[in-house]
Amino acid sequence: MATLSLLPRPKKADLVHLARMGKEDAFKELYFKHAGYVARMVYAITNSDSDLEDLVQEIFLGAYRSLPGLQDTEKFAAWLGKIAVRTIFAHLRRRRKVSTTNQDMDVYAAVDGEQEELRCELYRALDSLPPKLRIPWVLHRHEKMSLGETAELCEISLATVKRLIRQAERHLQERLQ
Template sequence: MRSPTDEELMERFLDGAQDAFEDLFARHAGRVQGFLARMVRDGALAEDLLQATFLSVIRSRGRYEPGTRFTSWLMTIAANAARDALRHQRHVDAYSASEAPSPAEAAGPDASDPSLRRHLLDALQQLHPDHREAVVLSKVEGWSFEEIGALRGISAGAARLRAHRGYEKLRELLGELEVAR
């Protein structure tokens, strides 16, 4: 017997089947949390955002249109949660920057960690959120530009341009390393 599709599970959930929601959570929680962790680069915050994302699925289920690809709808909710958290963090950081830094903060980031992964993650955080999202979805999640465009409500070309701008900025931030190939 075949497993129900995500869309079939969502329709069952819309009809009140709680187990269908649990199945959707089990199927997608790991992927969504990985995406969120790469977007916000904070494991605890990603866990909170994962919970907020699926809580939004419950609250917004009436806005789900049957026939819509569930994963696109879910990732849109997750991306919006990440963007909101990053926007909030920028406000907190701006407020904190206006105060005198503590001695630990004044010492700066730990320069003893030379790993490429650390540098790449730091560089990703410096990208515009739209560019970072396109880079992460295309290179890490393996999404096509058509899928990214559908997620964001833009053309595939616009998604490709966002990713390209992200790659260019990463090259600039990381020096001569080839990150887009």
């Protein structure tokens, strides 16, 4: 008798299709495949470990709700990335509005060694940037994404993404000098 493990595993596009039909197992598999990618992106942009799980959860919930709107099932990862960028953008805007005293303590609590010191300085400088400059800069410079990928994830034109990254770079250099 054939067991479930001997059956061919569904392709990603099939999984997306099944998840769209409301199959929770298919969505679970998609989650475990992409959670690491999403978490890495969230952490690189926010540098906050305490918000990480909540944000990953928000992103996947948003994706689950929006699945019927997904046009091309092959491009699930790129589509998920866009949702992640939107969610992080909203989160950063919210965080800038509230007092950042506690978050600063939380984020920069354990400073140890020169490398850590440099990293903390960079994120302090990034915290002074608005999210619309911060996100493209981190994706392109920190996460080494191409300008095209960054523009697609941020849902802006290539020219705009270049301008925003240049603007962010200038601002950061002033802060870090």
